[in-house]
Amino acid sequence: MINIENIKQAFIWLLFVAGQLLLAQNLVLFNKAFCFIYLGFILLLPLGISRINLMLVGFFTGLIIDIFYNSLGTHMAATTLLAFLRPLWINAITPRGGYENVSAPALKNLGLSWFLAYSLPLMAFHLLTIFFIEAGGFHMFIFVLMKALASTLLTAFVLVLLQYLFYSKGRYS
Template sequence: MNNSRIFLLIVSFIVFLLLQILVLKNLVLFGTAFCFLYVLYILLLPIEIKTVPTLIIAFVLGMGIDLFYDTLGVHTASILAVAFVRRRWIKMITPRGGYDDDLQPSVLNMGFGWFFTYSIPLILLHHIFFFYIDNLGTGLFLFVVQKIVASAIFVFIMSIIVQLLFYRRRRGI
């Protein structure tokens, strides 16, 4: 990975962190759909990045979010689950020919169908972990399921919009 790609990864990390903390923290639709767009940063990391560096990046991102949300590690645990499963999930949905290692798994590079198959399970995993830990022991099962589904749909739609507005079709970030 060259220096310009590393620089762009660092800048996009800071942008996603600040966007989540300053803008999206209070964005909730109908009291159930939360916008945790920072998950998109982990999803858009290049395919070549291995699991351990992804876990380190996810830990720093989650701790940064938790620091400003006062959630005591809930975001960190949730995003670490996504980072841990991400590489295995990519291997499961890889076609016979494989992918270029430096390819960014985005809608523009891979297509809507592939990105849907790739991102929805990971976004759902994040939201299941987050809302399960957040509502542990409250007995509000149906309300938690409603939050998981509504938030996952909201984050997926927002991730498509962000990619169409701010990303270009290219090989890396």
């Protein structure tokens, strides 16, 4: 259970969550675009992780974020949903060569266009869930939709930027 890979992931988890709570939480553009980089951690976990573990990690991450955001339940529900959908979506968009020699669904392994096709729909789903739960229903439909789309774009932009900065070894296309 305790090996180098797990410790490394725990460390990355801490970085993402601390980054979310201390920095990204304050990054709001035009009162609409929010940055939820902590979902980058769920998205970038290795392909080998089991679905059960993935969902438990998502659930726990959501709980921690919720405690700090005073929105108990919201991020838990959305992140669990994201973790549930991730393997399904990864199977649905298998690239031509399959996932041989690919450790994680990251930009350096599979290229920018694949990464966007992978992350944008999942993020949009996650953020729509969050904002609709937060709004408590479907009144203000357009407003919530705009908020979720703007946030998806901002989060994806920051996530791609982070990967160019910190996961820099590898090929790009």
